[in-house]
Amino acid sequence: MWRLTLRSTLARRARLALTVVAVVLGVAFVTGSLVLTDTSTRLLDDQFRTATAGTDLTVRDAVAFDSAMGVEVARDPLPETTVRRVAALPGVSAARPLVRGEGLLEVAGRPVVPRGASVLASWEPAPVGAFPVRTGRAPAAADEVVVDEDTARAHGVRLGDTVTVRAVETARLRVVGLAGFGDRSGLPDSTVALVDLATAQRLLRLGTGVSEVAVVAAPDVAAGDLRQRIGQALGAEVEVATSQDIAAAGAKAARAQLDMIRVMLLALAAAALLVGAFLIGNTFSIVVTQRARELALLRAAGATGGQVLRSILGEALLVGVAAAGLGAVLGVGAAAAMRRLAGAFGVPLPDGGLVVTPRTLLVAAVVGVLVTVLAAAGPARRAARVAPVAALRRATAAGTGRTRTGLGLLATVTGGAAAGLVATGAPVTLLAVAATGALLGLALLGPALAPPLVRLLGRPLRLAGTPGRLAVEAAARTPARTAATALALALGLALISYLAVLGTSVKNSIRDSYAEVVTADLVVESARGEMLGGLAPEVHERIAGLPEVAVTSRIRYGHWRDGEQVSALTAVDPATLPRVAALRMTAGSLDALRGGGVVLAEHVARQRGLRVGDDLPMTFSHTGTRRLPVVGLLRDSDARALATDHIIALDTFATLYRERADASVLVRLAPDTDPAVARRAVTAALADTPTADVRDQAAAVAGRTGMVDQVLGLVTALLMLAVLIALLGITNTLALSITERTAELGLLRAVGASRRQVGWTIRWEAVLVAALATTVGVTLGAGFAAATVAVLDRDAPTALALPAGRLAAVVAVALTAGLLAGLLPARRAARMDVLRAIATP
């Protein structure tokens, strides 16, 4: 029996080829996602391990939490005496002071702005230091610097050159050496400037303070014991951590983002696989129909239903195994391509050798085989039910089962009800139920819905003469096939439309609320887009002093812990903010922030049942948990313009945080100044801070919505794979149905249809399936986007916006692609030998 299955699979390999391709692409996507995220994780781990490799323990300022949302918390410097106290303890072989901070590098008058960090640090020899000098020598004097090899190579820095380092202080330094990082030649996406300890302290204005003390234990002392000893000696003001813990914590913070990317990639891979599953199911379904007589013959010769079922599933297993193997191999290559793609859309991932784990290969194999076999299960069950008598009769078309239609209606109604509930206030998780219901409903009702929809959409095709009419009839005559093929494509298009509509709605709403609330003439922000903002405090001082400027108001962001969750807050100046922003309070007042309270967005107060006068417990990295009185409530859209739902005063911020960077400076110009002149003056005043960007409102909005565009672009690009698989499905279905319609097409040719006409019959059918998919997909996508927008609207006013241009592009691309998908089958149909075609039973 196995030989029979193998033989039959090989004999049909041409028909199954596209099925294999579909599984291969899906599996490659899964494998690629896993390889890419594994690789990035490994590289990050290595990087953090290298940084602390030569150190046993690190002594640093104690904080309540190390990092939030991937951003490490700023720590206070330690006094110089700490170094001596640690060094004096028994069991300490070495205690070295380290200074670390941010220092923008300027080469030949141009700032070097990496995507990652601009590191400024004190240089230390190995084993404590992780930056071995590869060329030249270590920095030894106040005007000397060593930069990393990567940066030097990329920007043409050579020994003896002079570069500028802009930290809190700015200095021009001579390059005396080039350093690596561990065995690599730099930190990914970063610049590194290494100076001697005193210079680092001066540039970062730390006085004699140090960022941390790196401790090397004496040979016979366990790190854990020493850690306890140092902790007891220095008290609770400092934290002593093993280098493993620090590496792990650092890597964990960096991985938080990576995990999001992994989830996103795997979700997209799942979508691609689902589309692939439709294609597989459809292919097997058609093949089973075409083999009905052969299967019936087997049944007549004594094959049991179970044997037929196992034979078809065996075919699926063979296809799955072959495709999964190929997909896994391709996936490793895909990982590199995906990394470049992500980089192109502004999501940088570390570069380095790919990591392929056994787990990845196992997942790839299981996913590929399972998807194929499950997708073929339905057709296989039908094959097992082929009656032996069918071998003797002409195969008859099966109608749409009543059970199927009933179940389909049930699923659709459930989905619709769930969507309705969400729109009227049920939790957003019900949207998943709605989506599943809709998909299931469509899959089940497809055969019943396809013929009328196809005839409706095919109206214009009737103008295209006989080929058009024949195409409409052909598509309507095999409703199950048409529906399954179209639904696969519809799924991809629905996701793309969903994201386009949702993204545009969110972007427009952000733009509208920003325009409504922020009345400032100019907004100064960091061009680097740091999560907490990266403007030096001098930026504000310099602008405030200009005669062209009437009002400046600073905004800062901070993280705090809200129970187990990390949340963000905005710090504002209650005195100046009302002059650059039209905030509408619904209770209390902004002014009351001066007393150290917090203003909440309305929906937060509603959800937590808080009113003005209540207390909100908030945990801060440096100061621990504080109870802040709620002094006012702000309209939701206004809170969104300020980026967070919690607002405190800058004075309060100063008592709670060590961070000193501003996120934005809102500027109102003096009444009688020429805006252009004023803008030039502001820009000129900021010449020393090259990363400070002077923006008008449109540019400020673009800065806020850029993320949405990036993610949208990346996800859409990756979804194109699912669409591609669905298009393969159209090609496949048509190619298979041509085999089945050989006699009919031959007859057409015999009675005088030209090759062109036969070709167009097939091409029009492909376009029709694409049109059906587009109609269903775009409607579904836009519908779900509308439901999601309704959910978002609860927390911050969000209006549905249909991106007409984008959706039109989706429609145009899908229809054109449908036409392309029909090209090959059409060619085959047109080239069919007339006599042989008619002779086919």
Next chain:
Amino acid sequence: MTNRTAVLPSVTDPIPAAEPDVAARTRAVVKTYGRGATAVRALDGVSVTIARGRFTAVMGPSGSGKSTLLHALAGLDTVDSGEVLLGGTDLARLGERQRTLLRRDRVGFVFQSFNLVPTLTARENILLPLTLAGRRPDPERLDHLVATLGLADRLRHRPGELSGGQQQRVAVARALITRPEIVFADEPTGNLDSQSARALLGFLRRAADELGQTVVMVTHDPHAAAYADRVLFLADGRVDGELADPTAAAVLDRMARLTRSTDEEGA
């Protein structure tokens, strides 16, 4: 593969025959296709007896129910009422799986067309019922059948590479390989040229004479029916007489009357 005797000993094994000369019989079999106004009574109370070791032909005009009768006897299809006995086993009492096992082990088939699995060689097609049952072929039986049917040099070929006559001979070999109680042939010569048809009918005749094989053949060709020991006539789902030791002329004559009476009835 399942050992049938271990699983279903009592149902598919022939009950020790009370009637040693009868291979199969039907009693008052009714089979209706469709529902309501479009219902067609394909078999309307058919009772026939198939003699063991003999070659029986079933004839009748199109729509007379002859193929339906064959399907019912072979366990390919179920009946609405009545008894269908194959060597003492009542097929009406068997489930789908049991009927499948019965077909595999006790019945052989030759169809008009599409008789062979296109992806298998001639040899594999012949051995298919044994493969499905997970049994080893008896090499002597295979050699004998292959030699008798003149297929020795064709065993490695796929059906596509064989002529229509050769394909039908492969089908006959497949039908006989399991030593079935009955071989059913449904218009086996329908797609063959006259020379191949004669050869094939000759083989079926020899199977009955030399191997004692019971053969039931549905045909509408009087020349084909003339190879049988006995011809059963069917019209409108009912048995309409029979003819022993038929000649083509006698069958033709009988058919002509049958067709006329049917026409008159219809008019």
